[in-house]
Amino acid sequence: MCSVGRRWGRRQRVLLWGVLLAAWEAAWGQLRYSVPEEMPKGSFVGDVTKDLGLQIPSLSDRGVRVVTEGTRQHFALHGKTGHLVTAERIDREQLCRLVEKCVLRCELIVEAEMKFYGIEVEITDINDNAPSFREAEKDLRLSETTAPGSRFPLAEAHDPDSGRNSLQSYELSSDEHFSLAVQTGPGGDQRPELVLAKVLDREEAAFHELVLRASDGGEPSRTGTARIRVTVLDANDNAPVFSQAEYTVRVPEDVPVGSTLVTVTATDADEGPNGHVKYSFHKISDRASELLYLDSETGEITVKYDLDFEEFSSYELEVQARDGGELSDTAKVVITVTDVNDNVPKISVRSALNEISEDAPSGTVVALLHVQDRDSGANGEVRCSIDGAVPFHLEKSLEGYYRVVTARELDREQEWEYNVTVRAADGGRPSLQSSRVLCLRVLDVNDNAPVFLQERYSARLRENNVAGALVLRVRATDSDWGENARVRYRLGEGGVRGSALSSYVSVQAETGALYALRSFDYEQVREVGLWVWAEDGGSPALSSNVSVRLVIVDENDNAPQVLYPPAAAAAAASGSGWAGVELAARSSEAGALVAKVVAVDADAGQNAWLSYELAKATEPGLFRVGLHSGEVRTARSPLARDAARQSLVVLVKDHGRPALSATATLSVVLADSVAELLAELGSAARAEAEAGAAEAGGSLTRWLVLAVAAVSCLFVAFLLLLLALRLRRWRRSQQQLLAAASGALRGVPATHFVGIDGVRAFLHSYSHDVSLTADSRKSHLRFSTDSCCHTLPARPPPDEPAPLLGDQEPSCAPQADPAPLPVDVISPLTAELSA
Secondary structure, three states: OHHHHHHHHHHHHHHHHHHHHHHHHHOOOEEEEEEEOOOOOOOEEEOHHHHHOOOHHHOOOOOEEEEEOOOOOOEEEOOOOOOEEEOOOOOHHHHOOOOOOOEEEEEEEEOOOOEEEEEEEEEEOOOOOOOEEOOOEEEEEEEOOOOOOOEEEOOOEEOOOOHHHOEEEEEEOOEOOEEEEEEEOOOOOEEEEEEEOOOOOOOOOOEEEEEEEEEEOOOOOOEEEEEEEEEEEOOOOOOOEEOOOEEEEEEEOOOOOOOEEEEOOEEOOOOHHHHOOEEEEEEOOHHHHHHEEEOOOOOEEEEOOOOOOOOOOEEEEEEEEEOOOOOEEEEEEEEEEEOOOOOOOEEEEEEEOOEEEOOOOOOOEEEEEEEEOOOOHHHHOEEEEEOOOOOEEEEEOOOOEEEEEEOOOOOOOOOOEEEEEEEEEEOOOOOOEEEEEEEEEEEOOOOOOOEEOOOEEEEEEEOOOOOOEEEEEOOEEOOOOHHHHOEEEEEOOOEEOOEEHHHOEEEOOOOOEEEEOOOOOOOOOOEEEEEEEEEEOOOOOOEEEEEEEEEEEOOOOOOOEEEEOOOOHHHHHHOOOOOOEEEEOOOOOOOOEEEEOEEEOOOOHHHHOEEEEEEEEOOOOOEEEOOOOOEEEEOOOOOOOOOOEEEEEEEEEEOOOOOOEEEEEEEEEEOOOHHHHHHHHHHHHHHHHHHHHHHHHHHHHHHHHHHHHHHHHHHHHHHHHHHHHHHHHHHHHHHHHHHHOOOOOOOOOHHHOOOHHHHHHHHHHOOEEEEOOOOOOOOEEEEOOOOHHHOOOOOOOOOOOOOOOOOOOOOOOOOOOOOOEEHHHHHHHHHHHHO
């Protein structure tokens, strides 16, 4: 228990020294720690967060991690404390076999800052291995004639520990015939030898049992033993002798398996079995024994597996030659392995970005690379480069570390993704090389405003368009990506004829389609100029604008308007045409100007081109009209037989499709003097007056007929209403009589009641004749008289009840027709009838 306590105390002192050393090294960017081997997983190595000034809460956010070269991770970073701890149990003897000072290197990567810190951890040795012999038992055959003082090499013990924990001494069990001698080799190793102290006698003792003990210097000390059995033989005069005390050979590491590296030769002067020599390894390491094979008969040393210079660059071993009489000799063999360029450079990505913003400044670190070549010399010298013309270059930092940085600002619109190929080539011949591809995507920044496909837009729209008609589409593209490239459109501020522009046109925000919101009139608006803005969805948003010119195209929607001759009042009222009076001399020649028709068209272009033609004339061949001038000229000289008053209808027509037209009426009077003109105009006035009177008389007759028809209709309607009321009253009185005297009416003939015949008589009694004349001032209304049998008897006064049954028939004497009544008695009579 005391020894265990001392061992752990020693570990604590080592840790303390390691912490002090790390604090001193942190200022220089290189951390060094020390930890004993065989510590359990998770053991404390060093406080890297404190030594580097890192904040513990931000470790995970900043991507801090520990990377160890090789496939095995020996150390890790504790996520909560920030301490460097062991990731596994570390065996110094396994990691550093022949190295006196075992140092493991790792790197602390800070991905957020693209920084790294080198960490060296020295693995200190503890006495965890005891000395051991390759052969636990050894047989030694000696002749009884062997002279005292003769030395026989013994197998050496091996202790993988280092320093005081390694092999320190040998001890031999007591025997009067033998003693132990320890020689120090060139490398400081101890070589035990068995010394014959006394002459052997086979008859006295044929066998000798010895124990060789090897001890290390650890606390507590560990030991290992080997048994030696010495057999005493008959006389053997000569021992084998090697041709060389030391064999040295240099072989390349790519020597084929099975090749002979070196052949050792020993000779023995004896004959027979005592002169037959066999070879064996006397001293060899474990790794060398795995790789090398010694032929016991020929002494050839061949290679069983591939050599690796990077693993072991040399092997030292001893070969023993033994004859049949157990006499032997040893020789040293040194095999030096030379390097061959058989390892390609290895590129390890310690940290790399997958995405980078296009506005990242020049010199931004995008990746940390570690390049290593296990070869040595020129074969291990590595040169790194980047393939292609990409905006990146390499910067070397520490030994074997490179940083990939941007050489300039990036532009996602030119290249949105980069495949950066980093190539590493060594200095061997031929050169070996390897490459690593870094995929880097460029993130978009809203640095491009929308761009319209045209510098300006124009469109032609026919007037009288349908509201909502598509005018044109504007289109803008944005070189950015995603939301930054989403373009929306809007109208700029403006107005048309005092109204807001938005009441005339609109633009669809997503597609850029421009629509007309109302019907345009070319005569009012001939051109609309506006601005359309395109704005992206970035933050802040970028925008641009473009001018749009909307030209209204005329349509033939306006007929020609005649300015001369002016419209007459009567013609304007009736809508029949145009009127005017012109004077033409009867003595005028052909081609004389009579009048000129002047007309305009509100349309434009071809729709406003007017042509004139004579549509109608009293004398067709007398006048002609200029096709484009509208001038009315005589086609020939007027004749005596030509009417004095000529009527001309001039048709004014435009050239639209379809063509629209208007007419102008000219009255031309053929006269040689003003007096003739006035006389002609007077006769025309009288004729018009008579025609007007006749027309007025006919109009009055029409109105009288219409009045009589209206009165008749009203009277018939009145009679029908009166009949309906009388029938209703009669039915009600009949129901009352039947209800009051149902018994008294039995046996009375049905013909004594007023029925259909009475109604007919009533209607006939009110029939009348009306006589109206159009040109007489007297009209008659005559009531027709008929038999009194067709009239209803007069109703008795209310105080005298009428008998239900009549005793005598009324007289049917004819009466004279009354005199016709004048018209002025119709109204009082009608009023009396209504009452």
